[in-house]
Amino acid sequence: MGPARRKPSLPELPEVETVARGLRSVALGKEIEAVETSGVPSNRLPLTSADAAMLVGGRLAAVLRRGKYLVAGVVFDQTVAGPEPLAPSADAALLDPAADLARHGASLALVIHLGMSGQLRWADATGEPRPPHTHLVITFSAGYELRFVDPRRFGFASVVPPSSLASRITALVGLGPDAMQGGWTIESLAAALHRSRARLKTVLLDQSVIAGLGNIYTDEILFRARIRWDRPANSLSLDEVMRLFSAMQEVIAKAVDLRGSTLADAQYRDLFGSPGSFQNHHLAYGRAGLGCHRCGEILQAERFGGRTTTFCPTCQL
């Protein structure tokens, strides 16, 4: 093996959750005074300056996360009561951001997906200069600004009325239950997996089945569950589903606790520029060619569907 390859650390559920919590801690209730766009459109969903300008005069009333999506509710002409409850119950509204936003009285939604290289930064408007590839800047009262920086422009920011969420951002509405707060049970996970005979990792990555998992966390979950990525999803025994369920809970909880994974390229930073530390607990992702922490076997990398999976050929069955 050559020198350690720089891997992108892309934002998945734990990283987006960390950013969402950061936003709640600093931006709720603050008035939006100005919005600037770079004029360089997202590759996915361009934001017109007219749409962006609709935010001016509003206040952030809620910051939700659904899978890898951030959804901020913006209210006009009313005071914000206070921070929303941090952990909403797993009721039907959990999957319906429009309903959640309505409860907060939001008349506009700012939807952000960080894509592969997107970052949100909270900065003093008079402080550090804006980095290259800053595509959206929202200036709040008190001289702070929220910067959306995205070199590869796979991410997007969109401003839509809550009632148009379903038609304008269909993927958001089509998300399956969230990997962290979707109310998953062993039974519902087993049912979801048994509906498909596609390869297990394909199903775990399918945002319409489980929302929030990406390449890093699926590899970590599968390693801990000791199950191969290419098993047909409907071939798992009950014991294996239970292991997968536990691994998903543990990995996501710990990764959120450690504020996500920041790898060598430092692509992911939280709202305030700090790295996460779950990368120090990675057992599979990025470790191809290194020894398995469980059995010592050399971890193997395989490519499918244009991406790499790292796993232990001996203890993942």
Added chain:
DNA sequence: CAGATGCCCTGGGCGC
């Protein structure tokens, strides 16, 4: 028709 595969978007690391 479910599942698999290929392609596209982009910038940066790195090899030559």
Added chain:
DNA sequence: TGCGCCCAGGGCATCT
């Protein structure tokens, strides 16, 4: 130093 290959992941088109 500079050029060009390759990689990353999500969405979608197109196959089998």
